[in-house]
Amino acid sequence: MADISQQLQEQVLQARSGGEKLNIVGGGTKAFMGREPSPDAGTLNVGGHTGIVDYHPVELVMTVRAGTPLSDIEAALAEQGQAMHCEPPHFGPDSTIGGTLACNLSGPARPWAGSVRDQVLGIRLLNGKGEQLRFGGEVMKNVAGYDVSRLQAGALGTLGVITEISMKVMPGPAASLTLVQDMTIDEVLHYMNSRAAEPKPITAACWVDGKVYLRLSGAKSAVEATAAKWSGEVMGNGQAFWRSVQDMQHEFFANDDSPLWRFSVNSTAANPAMEGKWFIDWAGSQRWFRGAGELGDMEPLARAAGGQVSLFRGGDRSGEVMHSQPNALKAIQRRVKNSFDPDGIFNPGRLYSWL
Amino acid sequence: MTTKPKISKAELADQFRTFVDADFVITDDETMKPYECDGMSMYCEMPLLVVLPETVTQVQRIMRICHEYGVPVVARGAGTGLSAGAMPNKEGVVLSLAKFNRILHIDPLARTANLQPGVRNLAISEEAAQYGLYYGPDPSSQIACTIGGNVAENSGGVHCLKYGLTVHNILSVEMVTAEGDVVTVGSDGLDGCGMDLLALLTGSEGLLGIVTEVKIRLLPKPEVAQVVMAGFDSVQKAGDAVGGIISHGIIPAGLEMMDGYAIVAADDFAGAGYPREAKALLLCEVDGTEEEVHEHIAEAEAVFRKLGATSVRTSQSEQERALLWLGRKSAFPAVGRISPDYYCMDGTIPRRHIAFVLAEMEKMSEEFGLRVANVFHAGDGNLHPLILFDANVPGEFERTEAFGASILKMCVDVGGCITGEHGVGVEKIRQMAIQFSDQELEQFHDVKAAFDPAGILNPGKGVPALKFCQEYRSLEYKQHKHEHTEAAHG
Numbered sequence: 138m139a140d141i142s143q144q145l146q147e148q149v150l151q152a153r154s155g156g157e158k159l160n161i162v163g164g165g166t167k168a169f170m171g172r173e174p175s176p177d178a179g180t181l182n183v184g185g186h187t188g189i190v191d192y193h194p195v196e197l198v199m200t201v202r203a204g205t206p207l208s209d210i211e212a213a214l215a216e217q218g219q220a221m222h223c224e225p226p227h228f229g230p231d232s233t234i235g236g237t238l239a240c241n242l243s244g245p246a247r248p249w250a251g252s253v254r255d256q257v258l259g260i261r262l263l264n265g266k267g268e269q270l271r272f273g274g275e276v277m278k279n280v281a282g283y284d285v286s287r288l289q290a291g292a293l294g295t296l297g298v299i300t301e302i303s304m305k306v307m308p309g310p311a312a313s314l315t316l317v318q319d320m321t322i323d324e325v326l327h328y329m330n331s332r333a334a335e336p337k338p339i340t341a342a343c344w345v346d347g348k349v350y351l352r353l354s355g356a357k358s359a360v361e362a363t364a365a366k367w368s369g370e371v372m373g374n375g376q377a378f379w380r381s382v383q384d385m386q387h388e389f390f391a392n393d394d395s396p397l398w399r400f401s402v403n404s405t406a407a408n409p410a411m412e413g414k415w416f417i418d419w420a421g422s423q424r425w426f427r428g429a430g431e432l433g434d435m436e437p438l439a440r441a442a443g444g445q446v447s448l449f450r451g452g453d454r455s456g457e458v459m460h461s462q463p464n465a466l467k468a469i470q471r472r473v474k475n476s477f478d479p480d481g482i483f484n485p486g487r488l489y490s491w492l
Numbered sequence: 493m494t495t496k497p498k499i500s501k502a503e504l505a506d507q508f509r510t511f512v513d514a515d516f517v518i519t520d521d522e523t524m525k526p527y528e529c530d531g532m533s534m535y536c537e538m539p540l541l542v543v544l545p546e547t548v549t550q551v552q553r554i555m556r557i558c559h560e561y562g563v564p565v566v567a568r569g570a571g572t573g574l575s576a577g578a579m580p581n582k583e584g585v586v587l588s589l590a591k592f593n594r595i596l597h598i599d600p601l602a603r604t605a606n607l608q609p610g611v612r613n614l615a616i617s618e619e620a621a622q623y624g625l626y627y628g629p630d631p632s633s634q635i636a637c638t639i640g641g642n643v644a645e646n647s648g649g650v651h652c653l654k655y656g657l658t659v660h661n662i663l664s665v666e667m668v669t670a671e672g673d674v675v676t677v678g679s680d681g682l683d684g685c686g687m688d689l690l691a692l693l694t695g696s697e698g699l700l701g702i703v704t705e706v707k708i709r710l711l712p713k714p715e716v717a718q719v720v721m722a723g724f725d726s727v728q729k730a731g732d733a734v735g736g737i738i739s740h741g742i743i744p745a746g747l748e749m750m751d752g753y754a755i756v757a758a759d760d761f762a763g764a765g766y767p768r769e770a771k772a773l774l775l776c777e778v779d780g781t782e783e784e785v786h787e788h789i790a791e792a793e794a795v796f797r798k799l800g801a802t803s804v805r806t807s808q809s810e811q812e813r814a815l816l817w818l819g820r821k822s823a824f825p826a827v828g829r830i831s832p833d834y835y836c837m838d839g840t841i842p843r844r845h846i847a848f849v850l851a852e853m854e855k856m857s858e859e860f861g862l863r864v865a866n867v868f869h870a871g872d873g874n875l876h877p878l879i880l881f882d883a884n885v886p887g888e889f890e891r892t893e894a895f896g897a898s899i900l901k902m903c904v905d906v907g908g909c910i911t912g913e914h915g916v917g918v919e920k921i922r923q924m925a926i927q928f929s930d931q932e933l934e935q936f937h938d939v940k941a942a943f944d945p946a947g948i949l950n951p952g953k954g955v956p957a958l959k960f961c962q963e964y965r966s967l968e969y970k971q972h973k974h975e976h977t978e979a980a981h982g
């Protein structure tokens with residue numbers, strides 16, 4: 138538990154007056170995300186800024202400092218029978234909530250429970266002028282001012298240092314079980330989407346190695362009744378399986394260096410025709426690909442599938458790793474960046490070379 | 493920021509008529525009259541002219557011309573907004589999206605729909621019903637309000653606690669920028685690359701762009717929904733029961749609360765069979781599979797009884813459920829019947845302060861000599877105090893506004909905010925200075941400038957000019973804040 142916001146502010150002000158750049162580091166567990174950190178920049182370590190600031194289980198809201206490890210947050214929630222429904226991945230024990238929001242990473246429940254971004258209610262942000270700002274709030278509904286809190290999701294720290302986050306939390310499910318069965322990749326997209334269109338307590342759906350996995354969670358009676366109606370075998374260690382998907386510990390994700398591509402597409406779109414291995418998650422909305430290829434060649438395929446592609450991990454990280462942006466949006470994002478960080482102090486080039 | 497128009501009204505109309513059907517470039521006062529305000533009719537202004545384009549290209553051309561001459565543009569959906577966000581600018585154009593009223597495509601398998609911005613909220617669920625699907629956010633104005641307006645206000649409804657706000661239920665937005673470019677923000681995928689501009693646009697009150705198409709997510713219609721109605725002899729007990737349900741691990745599809753005034757007014761109006769002697773009423777809807785609803789309804793009934801409910805009734809049929817909701821849904825017009833005018837506020841507070849805030853409001857009600865009825869989204873702490881007044885009595889509206897301002901201050905003081913779903917618009921622009929510091933407001937202005945450097949989109953709304961804030965803070969705020977902060981923590 139430490140509040141180091143004063144030090145962080147001083148460091149930013151110093152960098153600003155000295156014309157320096159800063160790479161923001163949370164737990165240091167997602168160094169693989171985004172483009173290579175700029176070699177000329179100093180390090181701003183948010184990892185020491187930790188602690189739960191406020192938590193009222195009955196409000197379903199928790200406020201934490203950005204450097205707090207996910208595991209601390211989850212432990213505090215579990216004591217009250219609550220959880221972060223977006224199931225953020227842990228890349229080791231040091232993954233922080235700040236880094237999780239900056240990367241907008243969510244787990245298997247994402248299509249049903251929402252993303253990290255969806256659960257954020259408010260933040261404190263240190264902008265490039267060294268100003269400590271507060272946006273949003275600690276209540277479920279708040280439409281005063283622009284939604285600067287959710288804007289941070291996916292910005293990879295290019296707009297400022299998130300120092301505090303208020304987020305919505307939810308009760309954990311009473312019961313949960315997983316159904317597994319064999320299925321080909323050609324059949325599975327239709328199958329997962331059809332199941333998702335039924336009013337049943339489905340909370341995860343993925344496909345890997347010729348098998349489809351569906352998770353049901355909620356009231357015990359509802360979970361059991363649905364499992365009895367749907368095909369598939371009840372899996373013995375379902376929880377461990379989903380944990381491995383959430384934390385990307387499943388063997389599909391092994392070998393950090395070989396490129397791992399992420400397609401975020403229309404859940405029903407035909408799978409892009411490419412040689413390689415696929416892991417389909419989020420009932421078809423998120424598809425992981427392992428195989429050879431270039432970002433430039435994959436973008437048209439992703440676009441045809443209604444979405445975007447990024448080089449999530451490995452491969453060449455000196456070039457662009459995120460789906461390219463059309464010129465009008467590029468211009469807007471540059472100006473938005475400039476409005477928060479006029480001197481371009483934070484994470485230069487981390488998200489896009491031009492940002 | 494707005495530069496004076498360098499083009500006359502007649503010239504502007506002529507330019508628009510070269511590409512928009514002449515009948516839909518409106519310049520006479522009589523035809524423009526219905527556009528002078530939105531649902532917040534106390535704030536009126538006549539525009540320079542009104543234009544109703546029907547293609548995206550026309551919207552682009554309108555924006556390019558307005559950008560060139562620095563003419564303000566106010567987008568308008570159905571005009572049901574409750575913060576005067578769609579109130580015209582007297583030197584500007586009202587750009588009505590009324591002709592963009594088509595549901596372009598519904599994909600039942602992917603559970604999505606492509607909509608033009610003028611599609612009415614309720615029309616979406618009506619059309620999706622044939623596939624067993626519906627659209628989650630359901631503002632009480634859903635018969636009339638448009639999806640474009642919903643995006644601009646990040647609208648919610650009775651079902652937000654479980655199903656989220658507009659921002660949680662949309663995939664992408666096509667918009668025309670202030671400079672006339674068309675951009676698509678978001679995609680069919682759930683989480684895209686880069687900063688989340690879609691979230692920034694949602695709730696931006698027409699200040700960052702003109703929404704010309706929206707792609708939304710649809711949800712499977714629950715198998716069953718049932719509502720438990722519980723009456724209480726004190727607001728405190730009802731407030732505690734809200735927390736009790738949530739602590740029990742049940743997330744209701746809707747959890748609404750009404751106070752004594754509203755109960756009687758709504759019951760007179762709708763004949764819903766509410767317990768008229770109760771001081772507070774909760775309507776708790778549970779939806780899901782048959783089994784789940786069965787399990788949760790029994791638990792909810794038990795929780796309410798344990799926490800001192802004086803009456804508990806559960807809907808046994810769809811008809812009965814509809815009747816119980818009818819009272820809630822007609823609460824505004826019902827209250828409208830017992831008073832010549834009413835003013836609807838929209839603050840959000842941490843739920844644990846519900847009882848305290850309602851008690852304070854009662855004291856203020858006496859202080860200001862104005863009645864107040866409360867009907868609100870208790871599940872997410874979103875209050876809708878209705879202040880009853882008579883606009884024909886000189887000075888009464890001014891007193892109403894002052895009462896409303898005090899309520900919003902109290903919301904901020906207990907850790908809440910000045911608007912949960914109706915937006916800032918013109919109406920709450922002064923209160924922005926209570927919730928935000930000058931540096932924060934300046935950051936908002938800078939964000940606005942990133943989208944609209946010339947400041948032509950809905951100028952004067954949403955974010956106050958800084959000079960104005962300092963005056964407001966020093967004049968009105970200081971003495972109040974002190975009292976309420978002490979009370980809140982007392």
Ligand SMILES: Cc1cc2nc3c(=O)[nH]c(=O)nc-3n(C[C@H](O)[C@H](O)[C@H](O)COP(=O)(O)OP(=O)(O)OC[C@H]3O[C@@H](n4cnc5c(N)ncnc54)[C@H](O)[C@@H]3O)c2cc1C
Nearest residue numbers: 161162163164165166167168174203235236239294298299
């Ligand atoms: C101990 C250590 C020292 C390092 N030193 C350097 C160095 O000197 N120079 C260098 O170039 N690289 C350095 N790196 C590598 C690299 O900069 C970081 O790993 C990288 O910033 C990613 O952050 P993260 O790994 O902490 O991941 P996470 O904490 O998981 O963060 C991932 C992303 O989120 C951003 N982020 C995290 N927290 C916040 C926040 N609170 N607000 C806003 N954005 C946030 C990060 O900038 C990053 O983009 C170092 C890494 C470690 C572990």
Ligand SMILES: Cc1cc2nc3c(=O)[nH]c(=O)nc-3n(C[C@H](O)[C@H](O)[C@H](O)COP(=O)(O)OP(=O)(O)OC[C@H]3O[C@@H](n4cnc5c(N)ncnc54)[C@H](O)[C@@H]3O)c2cc1C
Nearest residue numbers: 569570571572573577632638640641644647648698703913
């Ligand atoms: C009886 C009643 C009950 C209500 N209940 C609720 C409720 O439960 N929950 C809730 O959230 N709200 C509620 N409202 C408020 C209102 O209905 C919502 O804010 C609604 O979303 C406004 O939609 P509209 O189409 O009427 O927009 P308008 O009033 O026409 O416009 C609202 C704002 O959006 C902007 N805008 C409109 N269309 C566009 C576009 N295409 N592109 C860019 N900007 C645009 C306008 O410039 C304006 O700033 C209620 C209102 C009434 C009158």
